[in-house]
Amino acid sequence: MMQSAKSNRAISSYARAAASIKSDFxxxxxxxxRCRLIESALADALPEHTxxxxxxxxxxxxxxxxxxxxxxxxVLALASxxxxxxxxxxxxxxxxxxxxxxxxxMIHDDLPCMDDDDLRRGKPTNHKIYGDAMATLAGDALLTxxxxxxxxxxxxxxxxxxxxVIAELAEAAGSDGxxxxxxxxxxxxxxxxxxxxxxxxxxxxxxxxFLAAVRGGARLGGATKPQLEKLSDYGRAxxxxxQVTDDILDVEASTEQMGKRTHKDESRGKAxxxxxxxxxxxxxxxxxxxxxxxxxxxSLGERAEPLRRxxxxxxxxxx
Amino acid sequence: MMQSAKSNRAISSYARAAASIKSDFxxxxxxxxRCRLIESALADALPEHTxxxxxxxxxxxxxxxxxxxxxxxxVLALASxxxxxxxxxxxxxxxxxxxxxxxxxMIHDDLPCMDDDDLRRGKPTNHKIYGDAMATLAGDALLTxxxxxxxxxxxxxxxxxxxxVIAELAEAAGSDGxxxxxxxxxxxxxxxxxxxxxxxxxxxxxxxxFLAAVRGGARLGGATKPQLEKLSDYGRAxxxxxQVTDDILDVEASTEQMGKRTHKDESRGKAxxxxxxxxxxxxxxxxxxxxxxxxxxxSLGERAEPLRRxxxxxxxxxx
Numbered sequence: 001m002m003q004s005a006k007s008n009r010a011i012s013s014y015a016r017a018a019a020s021i022k023s024d025f026x027x028x029x030x031x032x033x034r035c036r037l038i039e040s041a042l043a044d045a046l047p048e049h050t051x052x053x054x055x056x057x058x059x060x061x062x063x064x065x066x067x068x069x070x071x072x073x074x075v076l077a078l079a080s081x082x083x084x085x086x087x088x089x090x091x092x093x094x095x096x097x098x099x100x101x102x103x104x105x106m107i108h109d110d111l112p113c114m115d116d117d118d119l120r121r122g123k124p125t126n127h128k129i130y131g132d133a134m135a136t137l138a139g140d141a142l143l144t145x146x147x148x149x150x151x152x153x154x155x156x157x158x159x160x161x162x163x164x165v166i167a168e169l170a171e172a173a174g175s176d177g178x179x180x181x182x183x184x185x186x187x188x189x190x191x192x193x194x195x196x197x198x199x200x201x202x203x204x205x206x207x208x209x210f211l212a213a214v215r216g217g218a219r220l221g222g223a224t225k226p227q228l229e230k231l232s233d234y235g236r237a238x239x240x241x242x243q244v245t246d247d248i249l250d251v252e253a254s255t256e257q258m259g260k261r262t263h264k265d266e267s268r269g270k271a272x273x274x275x276x277x278x279x280x281x282x283x284x285x286x287x288x289x290x291x292x293x294x295x296x297x298x299s300l301g302e303r304a305e306p307l308r309r310x311x312x313x314x315x316x317x318x319x
Numbered sequence: 320m321m322q323s324a325k326s327n328r329a330i331s332s333y334a335r336a337a338a339s340i341k342s343d344f345x346x347x348x349x350x351x352x353r354c355r356l357i358e359s360a361l362a363d364a365l366p367e368h369t370x371x372x373x374x375x376x377x378x379x380x381x382x383x384x385x386x387x388x389x390x391x392x393x394v395l396a397l398a399s400x401x402x403x404x405x406x407x408x409x410x411x412x413x414x415x416x417x418x419x420x421x422x423x424x425m426i427h428d429d430l431p432c433m434d435d436d437d438l439r440r441g442k443p444t445n446h447k448i449y450g451d452a453m454a455t456l457a458g459d460a461l462l463t464x465x466x467x468x469x470x471x472x473x474x475x476x477x478x479x480x481x482x483x484v485i486a487e488l489a490e491a492a493g494s495d496g497x498x499x500x501x502x503x504x505x506x507x508x509x510x511x512x513x514x515x516x517x518x519x520x521x522x523x524x525x526x527x528x529f530l531a532a533v534r535g536g537a538r539l540g541g542a543t544k545p546q547l548e549k550l551s552d553y554g555r556a557x558x559x560x561x562q563v564t565d566d567i568l569d570v571e572a573s574t575e576q577m578g579k580r581t582h583k584d585e586s587r588g589k590a591x592x593x594x595x596x597x598x599x600x601x602x603x604x605x606x607x608x609x610x611x612x613x614x615x616x617x618s619l620g621e622r623a624e625p626l627r628r629x630x631x632x633x634x635x636x637x638x
Contacts (some may be wrong), residue, residue: 174463
């Protein structure tokens with residue numbers, strides 16, 4: 001009797017939560033709460049090492065890891081896990097790994113031998129504080145440690161599944177993914193391009209990690225093959241929408257708003273969507289990508305509501 | 320009858336092989352054959368990408384990966400796997416990952432913002448050929464791809480075991496291992512030190528990856544806990560012996576012999592064993608470490624003979 005009343009209460013509370021998600025869902029609260037959760041997991045993954053002889057390394061790693069990122073990739077991993085009915089805790093290690101990899105890529109991108117940027121998220125870049133050698137090593141360590149954190153986060157996840165998620169994340173971040181995209185970007189600076197080439201570049205440079213976040217989260221949540229395909233469509237559309245919006249913001253926003261140098265694409269002869277198709281067309285393209293992302297989620301029902309809202313947010317954000 | 324004759328033949332052939340390993344074993348032939356095997360696996364792991372728009376990246380990665388390294392870490396992984404009765408093929412993915420990680424660390428170490436070296440293995444360093452940006456990215460990609468190769472090499476290996484090997488390798492290469500050691504090395508340049516501090520530095524900077532090679536190979540080969548402990552002792556002694564010999568060679572050898580700049584430790588005010596204890600004492604220390612490595616292998620019998628010979632070779636080498 002007791003048991004039954006209890007589980008009835010639990011079921012009805014779950015049903016209420018599921019039913020209310022659409023009407024009561026406030027994205028900003030949701031993102032804030034998820035950010036807190038992810039930052040607490042990141043703090044566990046990379047604690048302070050004040051007594052260690054390599055303390056300066058950990059300080060440099062933490063400087064960039066806790067510089068106020070939006071944590072969009074981890075948020076996507078957790079939301080994708082839940083969109084297929086999984087407990088989000090199963091994707092928390094993946095979320096940390098994604099953010100550590102994203103952070104390393106920004107530290108290395110900002111180096112003098114790369115983009116040579118002084119400002120990131122309104123603060124001096126890593127090498128401006130710690131020097132080029134330490135920034136290089138802090139990036140190397142964040143990338144390496146990401147795989148340690150992920151490989152040790154398999155609580156409740158079948159080990160064979162975790163191995164696939166690790167391999168897919170490494171593929172997305174490595175020579176065939178993010179790093180490959182960065183190389184194509186550097187090599188094609190100042191060259192004539194078209195939207196097909198630009199889309200290919202971004203599918204690697206930024207898209208691959210977004211896709212790995214969505215697919216990895218979904219796999220850890222126990223996605224079926226059709227669910228994984230739908231979410232992959234969503235991830236691809238979302239990743240590109242994010243990049244198109246980034247290009248638009250580089251033209252429209254000020255350095256103060258963005259917390260990093262803007263208008264730099266044009267000055268470097270980098271191909272961008274606004275340069276190729278104009279600003280109005282670029283906005284239109286971003287909106288059509290969000291529609292594509294939404295339509296990929298149709299069969300996933302209410303549980304995918306956070307993913308829908310995130311897609312809209314990605315093109316409506318102003319930073 | 321047939322079956323029994325066949326398995327008798329197999330057993331007697333195995334017994335012959337085991338018995339003959341000590342007397343007939345020629346280390347140079349063994350190392351040459353293992354090198355070939357490892358390089359063939361590396362070529363499969365990182366094929367040429369002539370048609371790709373990131374072809375230059377793969378060229379840069381392959382330039383350093385196939386620059387004629389001794390492949391000592393992969394050789395150790397395979398030999399440790401066999402020392403506990405495992406098929407060496409099970410450790411081949413780990414061997415590739417170790418060599419890719421070792422190669423990335425050399426590319427980044429040679430960068431102008433780090434050691435600023437022009438020569439490595441008798442050839443121009445990566446950034447001298449490809450530029451600093453591409454060298455940074457080639458290192459990043461080798462490190463990332465290493466985990467892809469390892470996570471996908473689990474043929475016949477229980478997935479849970481492979482996860483532990485991945486985590487241990489990442490730990491050995493990351494902030495608590497190789498990268499941490501590199502930071503301590505940089506920060507302690509020109510500072511007073513003692514042998515205890517120097518041993519701690521090297522246990523991280525070079526020792527951790529040697530230990531991960533030996534322990535990872537042994538685990539993949541199905542090591543028991545006592546076997547793993549013995550092999551860990553071996554790996555620790557061997558890693559330090561390798562470093563002490565490196566320090567000695569930096570003093571004794573010429574740039575022509577080593578294929579890289581020598582006498583550079585002293586000019587940078589880096590603490591070394593010869594500087595701390597003198598050349599003769601350093602040789603003695605290296606020999607005592609080999610004796611410690613040999614003694615750790617006693618209970619492992621004939622199958623550990625290659626590991627014994629490798630330990631002797633590591634301090635007797637002249638490059």
